Amino acid sequence: MKNKNRVGRSYWSNIWRKFKRNKLAILGLIFVFVLVFLGIFAPWLAPYPYDEVHYEAVWTPPCKEFLAGTDQLGRAIFSRLLYSLRNAIIVGFGAQAFIVFIGLAVGLIAGFYGGRTDNILMRIVDIVYSFPSYLLNIILVLVLGRGYFSIFVAIAATGWAGMARLVRGQTLSVKSREFVEAARASGASNGRIMFRYILPNTIGPIIYAIFSGIPGVMLVESGLSLIGLGVRPPMPSWGLMISEGTGQFLYNPYMLLAPAGMLVLTILSFNFVAFGLRDAISARE
Amino acid sequence: MNPLLSIDNLRVYFHRPEGILKAVDGISYNLYEGEVLGIVGESGSGKSVSVLSILRLLPSNAKIANSSIFFDGKDMLKLSKDELQNVRGKDIGFVFQDPMSSLNPVITVGQQVMEPLLWHNLYGKDEASDRAKKMLGMVGIPSPEERMEEYPFQFSGGMRQRVMIAIALICNPKLLIADEPTTSLDVTTQAQIIRLLKNMKSELGMSVILITHNLALTSNFCDRLIIMYASNMMETGRTKDILNSPSHPYTRFLLDAVPDIEADKELVPIPGTTPDPINPPEGCKFHPRCPMSTDICKIETPPLFSVGDEHYSACWLYGRK
Numbered sequence: 083m084k085n086k087n088r089v090g091r092s093y094w095s096n097i098w099r100k101f102k103r104n105k106l107a108i109l110g111l112i113f114v115f116v117l118v119f120l121g122i123f124a125p126w127l128a129p130y131p132y133d134e135v136h137y138e139a140v141w142t143p144p145c146k147e148f149l150a151g152t153d154q155l156g157r158a159i160f161s162r163l164l165y166s167l168r169n170a171i172i173v174g175f176g177a178q179a180f181i182v183f184i185g186l187a188v189g190l191i192a193g194f195y196g197g198r199t200d201n202i203l204m205r206i207v208d209i210v211y212s213f214p215s216y217l218l219n220i221i222l223v224l225v226l227g228r229g230y231f232s233i234f235v236a237i238a239a240t241g242w243a244g245m246a247r248l249v250r251g252q253t254l255s256v257k258s259r260e261f262v263e264a265a266r267a268s269g270a271s272n273g274r275i276m277f278r279y280i281l282p283n284t285i286g287p288i289i290y291a292i293f294s295g296i297p298g299v300m301l302v303e304s305g306l307s308l309i310g311l312g313v314r315p316p317m318p319s320w321g322l323m324i325s326e327g328t329g330q331f332l333y334n335p336y337m338l339l340a341p342a343g344m345l346v347l348t349i350l351s352f353n354f355v356a357f358g359l360r361d362a363i364s365a366r367e
Numbered sequence: 368m369n370p371l372l373s374i375d376n377l378r379v380y381f382h383r384p385e386g387i388l389k390a391v392d393g394i395s396y397n398l399y400e401g402e403v404l405g406i407v408g409e410s411g412s413g414k415s416v417s418v419l420s421i422l423r424l425l426p427s428n429a430k431i432a433n434s435s436i437f438f439d440g441k442d443m444l445k446l447s448k449d450e451l452q453n454v455r456g457k458d459i460g461f462v463f464q465d466p467m468s469s470l471n472p473v474i475t476v477g478q479q480v481m482e483p484l485l486w487h488n489l490y491g492k493d494e495a496s497d498r499a500k501k502m503l504g505m506v507g508i509p510s511p512e513e514r515m516e517e518y519p520f521q522f523s524g525g526m527r528q529r530v531m532i533a534i535a536l537i538c539n540p541k542l543l544i545a546d547e548p549t550t551s552l553d554v555t556t557q558a559q560i561i562r563l564l565k566n567m568k569s570e571l572g573m574s575v576i577l578i579t580h581n582l583a584l585t586s587n588f589c590d591r592l593i594i595m596y597a598s599n600m601m602e603t604g605r606t607k608d609i610l611n612s613p614s615h616p617y618t619r620f621l622l623d624a625v626p627d628i629e630a631d632k633e634l635v636p637i638p639g640t641t642p643d644p645i646n647p648p649e650g651c652k653f654h655p656r657c658p659m660s661t662d663i664c665k666i667e668t669p670p671l672f673s674v675g676d677e678h679y680s681a682c683w684l685y686g687r688k
Contacts, residue, residue, distance in 0.1 A: 093473045093518070197427075260468040267424055267463070268483045268534060269456030282473040 097286070100362035107358020113351035120164060121171035128161035133316040141334050150340045153326065159337065162318040163344050169313050170320060170348060173233055173303040174296040180238030181299075182292055185245025186281075192246070193253025194276055204250065207243045215240035219302060223311045233312065237302050241295070248291055252284035259283075286363035294356035297349035304345060320345045369440075370397035371541060371574050372421070377434040379416050379425065386645040390416040390429070392598040400541070403568065403575040405589030405606065407582055407621070409641060413598040414578045415464075418544050422455050439541060456483040460535030460573075464547040466527035470519035477503075477515025480533050487538055502533045505570070507563060525556035529563065536567060543568075544576045549584065557581075561588055582625050586610055591677075594618050597642050597652035600671070604678030614680040616657050651683065659684060 101107055120127060129149070130136075136156035144151045150159040192203040219236045226232030256262065257280060265279050300320075306312040307321030315322065320341045327338030375395045381388040391413040398404050406414045419425050421436055421443060436443040439458060446454065455461075463469045471479060481499035484490045490498060496515075503511035506529040519527060528548060535543055545564060549557035565588050568575055577589060585592055585606060592609045594602040594617065602615040613619045623635040639656035642648055648655050654664040663683050672685035 260463060260465055261471045263424065264461070264463050264469040264531070264534075265471070267422060267455055267461035269452050269454075269486050270482075271452060271486070274486065278474070279471050283471070 093282075093286075097359075097362045101358050104358040104361060106354050107361075110351040110354025110358065113347070114355055117167060117348055117351065118171060121168040124164040124168040128158075128164045130158040130161045132161045132165040132318055133157065134161075141330075143334065144336055151334070151336045153323075153337055154330070159323075159340050162323060163340060166318045166320045166323060166341060167344065167348065169317065170300045170303060170345075172230060173237070173313075174300045174352075176230065177234045177237040177241065177299045177303075178292060178296050180234050181241045181245050181295065182288075184238060184242035186249055186288070188242070188246040189249025189251075190253055190276055190281065193250040194257060194272070194280065196254075200250070203246070207246050210240065210243040211247075213240060216302070216305065219306060220309075220311060223306060228311065228314045230313070233303060233306065236306075237299055241299065241302075245288075245291060245295070249284065249288060252287055253280055256280045256283045287360075290356055290360045290363060293352060293359055297352040300345075300349065300352075368399060370437075371400045371402075371439060372398040372576075373435075373437040374417075374421070375435045377417060377420065377436065378432045379413070379420050379434075380430050380432055381426075382428050382430065383645070388644050389598050389647070390644070391420070394593070394595070394600045396593060396600075396603065398542070398574055398576065400574055401572055402591065403577065403589045405585035405592045406576065406578045406595060407580065407585060407592060408595035409580055411641060411644065412595040414595050415546050417595075418546060418576055418578060421544070422459060422461065423451060424455075424461075453487065456535075456540075457487045457489070457538045458540050459542045459544060460538070460540040462528070462531050462535045462543070462545040462548045465551045466524055466531050467551065469531055470522075470527060472519055475516055475518055476522065476530055479519075480515070480530065480537055483534060483538050489538060499533070499537065502537050503530070506530070506533045506536075506567070507559075508533075524552055525559060528552060528556075528560055532560075532563065532567065536571060536573075539571060540573055542574045542576065544578075546578045547580070548577075549579070549581070557584065564588065582610075582621055594621065597647055598644070599652055599668070600681060601653065602678075602680045602682075603671070604675065608675060608678045612675070614674040614678065614685065615682050616659050616684075617653050651681070 134157065136152060136158070138156070139148065139152050140154060140156040142148050142152045142156070148158050148160065150163060152158055153162070188203050188207065192200040218240050222236035222239055223232055226235060262275055262279050265275055270279070303312050304319065304321030304324070307319035308325045310322070312319045312321055323341035324338060324345070327341060330337045377391055377394050378389070379391040381390055394417060396404070406417065408414045416425065416429070420431055421438065423443065431444060434444065438454070441454070443454070470476070477496065477499055480503060481495040484495040484498060485492065500511045500515060503515065508514055508526060508529055522530060532548070548564070549560050552560060561584055564575065564577070577585065579585060589606045592603065592606050593600055594609070594615065596617050601617045602609060602613070609618060610622070613622055620635070620637040624637065626634055637656060642652060642655070650666050651657070651660070651664045651669050654660040657664065661683060669681045669683045669686070671679040671681050674680045674685050
């Protein structure tokens with residue numbers, strides 16, 4: 083095709099061009115890829131199973147054999163970190179998927195139909211929003227039992243309200259744009275208008291919210307496992323490892339520093355990607 | 368011959384917190400197959416609302432009261448949502464005023480042109496794409512095959528309006544409604560777009576309603592004109608009759624306000640301002656600005672009086688109570 087350089091300069095390639103200029107965001111993105119890779123392949127990459135005890139090597143500081151040392155049961159902290167990462171990524175993406183699903187549905191319907199539908203849905207959002215979310219998380223996990231699914235549900239039950247508000251606001255602003263009326267005048271149904279005209283034009287800020295929400299979800303999970311309500315031991319989690327490490331900080335500081343460092347690294351890299359996205363999206367016009 | 372579109376006593380009221388705004392207050396007209404009707408009026412005279420109500424594209428606080436709109440034998444005010452969706456885009460094409468914001472920025476132009484065909488199940492994907500390409504060529508987009516892959520922001524204003532016209536005509540509608548299609552374009556492009564509409568009309572043979580506030584644009588395109596002022600019809604008739612012998616004082620003012628380079632005449636602004644739409648004046652809406660107004664103009668709204676062959680004027684000058 084003759085105009086190859088003009089073709090394909092779509093919405094996304096524009097955002098990508100701006101995103102690329104942000105060094106920190108690119109660094110974050112590389113880290114995110116590496117972390118996700120490590121998380122997915124943790125069972126193959128971990129030198130020892132996460133629950134294998136080495137009584138002969140309790141509280142070994144980092145060395146050649148145990149890259150990040152061992153804990154009070156002689157379990158390899160490096161393996162446990164990889165599995166924690168895997169859990170954090172499963173919970174981060176899983177719960178965020180629930181949040182996005184509920185938030186998109188509620189926000190899109192409320193914003194698009196307006197009127198009484200909007201009023202009712204948004205009052206529900208207000209109620210959920212005003213609830214002390216950590217408390218509700220704890221109660222829900224206690225009621226539903228521990229496990230991935232109940233953690234997803236517990237986190238999503240409190241987290242979707244913000245997403246719904248964002249999507250509703252975006253929907254309202256796009257709905258009043260002229261191309262929506264033009265689509266209606268050419269015979270587009272409500273569903274087509276919502277999914278082909280409104281949603282793609284609101285997606286930028288939503289993508290940013292999804293990315294910036296993932297570290298938040300990971301933190302909530304860490305918070306839950308810190309008090310023993312996260313994933314079920316012996317499956318490790320950063321929160322649990324941090325809580326174990328705190329007691330050992332003066333004697334075996336690596337037990338605290340390793341999981342805390344990983345947590346910070348993960349959250350920072352997701353946040354950098356999110357900030358880069360935000361800047362690239364808002365600088366679009 | 369039965370008219371393609373028949374509007375009788377159309378009234379559109381907007382319910383606002385500060386009162387009822389009568390955007391259109393009793394207009395009637397017929398449009399026959401292959402005819403081009405121009406609706407001319409100032410901003411806020413209700414011309415857009417009057418055509419949006421044909422497709423029921425009005426905001427939810429607008430009520431259409433005691434009116435009838437028949438299009439192609441269908442009572443448009445009684446159609447269900449699905450039936451209405453079938454008419455929109457398929458039997459009636461609509462071109463909006465601002466081409467810069469009327470296209471979806473995240474979908475390629477080709478997709479947007481072919482989509483109405485898919486929505487109305489007229490063609491499969493490949494044929495629709497072929498037709499879209501042909502249509503883009505017809506409306507004067509150079510190398511349509513390549514430009515179909517591009518996004519709206521890669522098109523200029525005039526080109527986008529051509530795309531809008533292609534979208535409106537892709538399903539071969541019986542009626543094309545163009546709501547101020549040239550207002551947001553520069554003057555040279557305006558003439559091109561009107562010429563394009565004219566060509567498309569002679570090629571496809573649909574009826575056209577052209578809304579404009581520019582009388583000059585109507586002269587060599589429209590068969591008939593409706594002059595609107597403050598939600599009412601002031602004058603209607605054949606274009607040449609209205610332009611050559613305007614009967615309503617408002618029409619005369621409008622013609623005086625059209626600049627003409629050759630004639631050495633002075634541009635005369637119409638004295639006063641348009642009335643408050645929520646509390647319009649009693650009687651003839653134009654009487655506060657009309658130099659010929661008499662006592663009856665202040666009390667009673669004039670009906671349409673015949674002033675010639677198919678030429679009507681809502682002015683008490685031409686009739687007596």
